[in-house]
Each structure stands twice: as structure tokens, then as C-alpha cells.
Amino acid sequence: MVVAGASMAGLRAAEQLRAAGWTGAITLVGEEPHMPYNRPPLSKEVLAGKAAFESLAFRPRASVADVEWRLGTRVVASRLAERTVDLDDGSRLSYDALVVATGMRPRRLSCPGPLAGRHTVRTLADARGLRAELTRPGARVVVVGAGFIGCEVAATAVGLGVAEVTVVDPLPLPMVGPLGELLGHALLRRHEERGVRFALGAGVAGFEGEDRVTGVVLADGTVLPADVVVESVGSLANTEWLDGNGLDLTDGVLTDEQLRVGGRPEVVAVGDVARFPNARYDGVPRRVEHWSIPTDTAKHAAKVLTGAGPAPFAPLPTFWSDQHDFRLQSFGAPALGRDDVRVLDGDPAADVLVGYHHHGRLVGVVALGGPATVSAAARHRAALLQQPALTA
Amino acid sequence: MKVVVDMNKCQDHGQCVFAAPDVFRLDENGRLAYVSDPDDALVDEVEEAADVCPLQAIRIEG
Secondary structure: OEEEOOOHHHHHHHHHHHHOOOOOOOEEEEOOOOOOEOOHHHHOOOOOOOOOHHHHEOOOOHHHOOOEEEEOOOEEEEEOOOOEEEEOOOOEEEOOOEEEOOOEEEOOOOOOOOOEOEEOOOOHHHHHHHHHHHOOOOOEEEEEOOOHHHHHHHHHHHHOOOOEEEEEEOOOOOOHHHHOHHHHHHHHHHHHHOOOEEEEOOOEEEEEOOOEOOEEEEOOOOEEEOOEEEEOOOEEEOOHHHOOOOOOOEOEEEEOOOOEEOOOOOEEEOHHHEEEOOOOOOOOOEEOOOOHHHHHHHHHHHHHHOOOOOOOOOOOOEEEEEEOOEEEEEEEOHHHHOOEEEEEEEOOOOOEEEEEEEOOEEEEEEEEEOHHHHHHHHOOHHHHHHOOOOOO | OEEEEOOOOOOOOOHHHHHOOOOEEEOOOOOEEEOOOOOHHHHHHHHHHHHHOOOOOEEEEO
């Protein structure tokens, strides 16, 4: 068994294979030098200097004590028909079964300007590098992208005492894509009240500066002075090593409803690189970059590889985001119900619980506020689990 | 089996409650409460609860 990718999804795949009864050798190949670690704290606790690496590392189950870790090593090519993968150290591994778990990397802006002073937040090294720059006295910070990571980074920077933090996005509201306008307005107000500035409605046209960035030029001509830029503008799938196998790699690796790749019973994909149909919804294959997905996909894929023949994969997507002193907690697929958004409880100006509907059917619930509201959202989880599939 | 939750780490996400409802629950204020010495028959669900904890705050001993 070869697991390509040694972050959370790879680790969980190895553990779940053991739990499903796979007794053969397992090799995990991972590009980073670290054992698998928890990424959500990178944009929050790690950036704020509140978490050491030791607190991020996953504790692998005892069942995977015998797996071989090839860390600091990348898979560079593959021949699925011959069941081999090539590594960047020149070695070739044969397998009986392959788990694709190579994940994503941050998308970068390609507009003109210097690179120095521009950061992304995906790895531990990224977070440490950014922290060093944010803590320089008087730093002016521009965050490009008003999605979850961008807004978390902006909130953390304000919490660190950075006086000037501006979030830029071509869309008119933060997080409006996944959450819609009602919560987008509520989030904008909450961030502004806590000191984050926004420049919305215009994208980035370029960067000013000679050796390093000194300003961000927007499409409308505005120039925002900047000592530090954070690019949080989405991600790209690490699938180049699968080229040449006739696979659909247009956005991650396409799988069937059992997470199998290319119609092969011995190749599965797990984690955020997998583009899978969710039987709970509409059968459209999507990648899902939520924390719960590596574990969910690993559990299902392990059963598929060990021949347990489970029912089609139908996870309930779950995500959260901690920003300033509030939390967003989501269950289900709010993005599928943005056309019909209703307040279930509370008030958007304070703590609020919001329901997202598709043709009148509840498809997602999002809470914004403190622990009691988040707990209230959890009470709707059972209702979401019991909803028939959208295609039913 | 002994279950230990680092309550300094716990941020009341409740993911453990979904994985192991016989062992973990959120009280009416949204704060975590749990059984520290559950039946050994629950080991699978407690392992899953430890896996899904966003803070990796759950440890299983014995």
C-alpha cells in the first residue's frame, strides 16, 4: 500500500486501513519534513504565537506504528496501469493499492510586482514566516481574499496589535460565496467594529515596490500602502504527478461515488484533493476543503479498498471558523441553499442561527456567535442527516 | 479505558459528541462534559471522537 501525501488525510487513511483489516505494508510519502499536523491553528493560534508545534502534531493510532514514513520526499510521477509511483529521490515504489492524498497548495496571484513581502498560509513554515513579519512594529498589512483564511488572518493580526489591517476582495462582502449576503453583512460589520478595514469590489491589479512589496494596486486604481501582503485566494490541487494516466484532473482528482479513481478498484482519493459526488446532495462531484473531510474520506476509502463495499459516500460537511471573539459553525452545504436563507433563531446583529434551503428543503445550518449559538446549530445536525437526497 | 480531555485545549466544538454520544455531551451553555471511565465496548467510538477533535484534546489511556 502506498499513500501519496502524508498530512492529515494520509495519516487517517493509514489508520482506517488498519481498522478495516489491512495487514500489509503501508508506505506514506510526504513532501514536508514534519509528521502530520493540524492546520486550522496556522491562521490563528500559531500566527498569534500561542501554539507550539508539539501541540499541533497528530497522535497516530498505535495500529500504524509499523508504517514506513518517507518524509521530505515527493511523488513526481505515476503509472497506474503498472501500479508504480516515482519519487523525487529517484526511487520507484510498486503497490497493490494506492491512496491519493496529495492535497492542495495555495493559489498565487500572477499580477506584476515584487514577490518579497508576500505570504500564503498553508504550512507550518508559512505561518512562522508570516508571524515574524506581522510582529514587526508598525507593519501595514493587506490581506488579499475575504474568504475564511483571509478573515481569520486579518482577525489574528488585529489581535496581535497590528494597527492597519485591510482585506481586499473583488466581491462586495466577506465570505459571501459560501455563506450568502445575510451573514456576509453581519460578518463585515463585526470585523469592522473590531478594527479590520475592507476594500471590497475591486480585485488586485499589481504590486508596487522594488525589492519588496510597498503597496497593493487595485483594479480601480486605488493604491493601498503595504509592508506585508497575505494572499488567500484559493488553492490548486497537487495532481501533476498523476498526469499521463487519462484521469480527469480539472479540479483535483475526479472519483466515483466510492472515491475510486479512474475506474480502478485499487486506487482511491482522500482529503481535499478528491472531487467526489456526495449522495446526500445532487451527484455533482465537488472538492470539499473542510477539516472533517480527510477523516470522512479516509474511513470510507479504507472500506472500499478492503472490499467491504459500503453504500455510496454521503458525508455531512462540517466546518467552523474562529475570528476575533466569535465562531462560525456550519453543518451541511449552505452554499447549495444561498437563494433561500432564513434566520432560524437570534438576530444577525447579535448571535444568530441561519438556515439555508434548496426548493424548501433544509440543506445547511450556520451559527454565528458564542458557544450557546454554536451548540444550538448542533441540534439541527440530526435534521440535516435525516433529509432525503436532493435528487430523491 | 480511561478518557482524558485537556480542558485547557478544548474549545467546545462538539465533534466528539457526534462521534461518541454515550461518552461526550455539550451542556446547555455549550460546554463539554464527558464520562472519564466509559465501558471498554465503546473504544471504537471514543477513538473516533479523539480523531475528530479539532484541538486534538482527547486522550485514551489503558
